[in-house]
Amino acid sequence: MADEKQTKLDLNNLKAGGFIKERGKDLFTVRLRVPGGRMSVPRLKKIAEVAEKFGGEFVHLSVRQSIELININFRDFDAVVEELGEKSQKVASCGARVRVPVACGGCEYNPNGLVDTQKSALEVDEKLFGTPTGHHKFKVAFAGCPFDCPKSATNDIGFQGAIYPTLDKDACIGCGLCAKSCVPKAIAMGEDNKPVFSNDPCIWCGDCVKVCPTGAWSEAKRGYTVRIGGKWGRNPLVGTLFATFLPEDRAVEFIAAVLEWYKQKAEGLGRIRLGDTIIKEGPEELLNHLRSRFPENTVAETIAPQIIATQIGK
Amino acid sequence: MQTIDLRGVSCPTNFVKAKLALEELENGTVAQIFLDDGEPVKNVPRSLKADGHKLLGLKQTEEGHYILELEKVEE
Ligand code: SF4
Numbered sequence A: 001m002a003d004e005k006q007t008k009l010d011l012n013n014l015k016a017g018g019f020i021k022e023r024g025k026d027l028f029t030v031r032l033r034v035p036g037g038r039m040s041v042p043r044l045k046k047i048a049e050v051a052e053k054f055g056g057e058f059v060h061l062s063v064r065q066s067i068e069l070i071n072i073n074f075r076d077f078d079a080v081v082e083e084l085g086e087k088s089q090k091v092a093s094c095g096a097r098v099r100v101p102v103a104c105g106g107c108e109y110n111p112n113g114l115v116d117t118q119k120s121a122l123e124v125d126e127k128l129f130g131t132p133t134g135h136h137k138f139k140v141a142f143a144g145c146p147f148d149c150p151k152s153a154t155n156d157i158g159f160q161g162a163i164y165p166t167l168d169k170d171a172c173i174g175c176g177l178c179a180k181s182c183v184p185k186a187i188a189m190g191e192d193n194k195p196v197f198s199n200d201p202c203i204w205c206g207d208c209v210k211v212c213p214t215g216a217w218s219e220a221k222r223g224y225t226v227r228i229g230g231k232w233g234r235n236p237l238v239g240t241l242f243a244t245f246l247p248e249d250r251a252v253e254f255i256a257a258v259l260e261w262y263k264q265k266a267e268g269l270g271r272i273r274l275g276d277t278i279i280k281e282g283p284e285e286l287l288n289h290l291r292s293r294f295p296e297n298t299v300a301e302t303i304a305p306q307i308i309a310t311q312i313g314k
Numbered sequence B: 001m002q003t004i005d006l007r008g009v010s011c012p013t014n015f016v017k018a019k020l021a022l023e024e025l026e027n028g029t030v031a032q033i034f035l036d037d038g039e040p041v042k043n044v045p046r047s048l049k050a051d052g053h054k055l056l057g058l059k060q061t062e063e064g065h066y067i068l069e070l071e072k073v074e075e
């Protein structure tokens, strides 16, 4: 370990956070930046080397997909940052900032994936990571499909891949597989042995398109379903629907628009999360703000983020 | 008619078994695959479709299982 007298720390490394005080004297956890949970094998090797040299006997995989180096002496911060290689492996953030986005594997290799969540997570990480909100932390998640393994609606902004199905009756052979596969029961087989679609229960999962043997079902639209205002912790909120079929390449712009509204509306309210700001201001305020920029995607009406009562039964 | 009975076999073993059985067949052969209701009938047909086979039809039997008819298509 470094000699105390010679320690000169580059405090800029601490600014964005990612160094978290541990119980032990002088020891910190260093949270690494792993957008979308994607970790190349060479990077993983490098991290293992640095952990072995400066850290404890294990690393911790955080619930938000980061690798945390444990038991790092604060005098080694600079060496750790340098050896990790500033270009390839950065330290994450904490505090009132845009955090590292999480994402599932998405469509690249997961058969359920409808959109490229990994690409979106990298874009958001590159363009918005660490942006100060002025109020509180800000979390973003990308799910590849409505199965929603990343629990997108528990984030300040949660994105969920979606496709809108459309039917070409003439191509249908009446096999019934689509009706069988549609878990929300948005498809029933009609008297003519062709599917009948009901819009309301459809969650845009695309299972009908994937199973249909003849291509009678195909996609009319693809993009993200966006829920806003979620969070977990002591007073959980579940985010509600604000936009549908947002094109994948507009995710960054969308988040920036929400951040702009949040920064302005939460002014003077102290340390307040986005969801509580929406509850205070009313969801129409945010809808109007978004409608001016995303007229085709913003929903006509919505409700405020919903409080989850977690103390029932006490 | 070739039949592949996957009743009582759960996901994803049923799909892997179907793949192995289909490997034994000539290209263009029509086969019937017996599947349980529930997850198997939701998952196996779409995975076989994604592998490139041509699904021809699906019907439920009186006993409650499903018969998926498909044509083997070699990639
Ligand atoms: S959300 Fe969908 S695409 Fe993502 S891991 Fe889950 S099932 Fe796969």
Ligand code: SF4
Binding pocket: A163, A165, A181, A182, A183, A184, A185, A186, A187, A201, A202, A203, A204, A205, A206, A207, A208, A209
């Ligand atoms: S997209 Fe999903 S929910 Fe909608 S009709 Fe198709 S299978 Fe059903």
Ligand code: SF4
Binding pocket: A171, A172, A173, A174, A175, A176, A177, A178, A179, A194, A195, A211, A212, A213, A214, A215, A216, A217
């Ligand atoms: S899966 Fe396709 S072919 Fe079969 S009933 Fe549905 S639309 Fe028709």
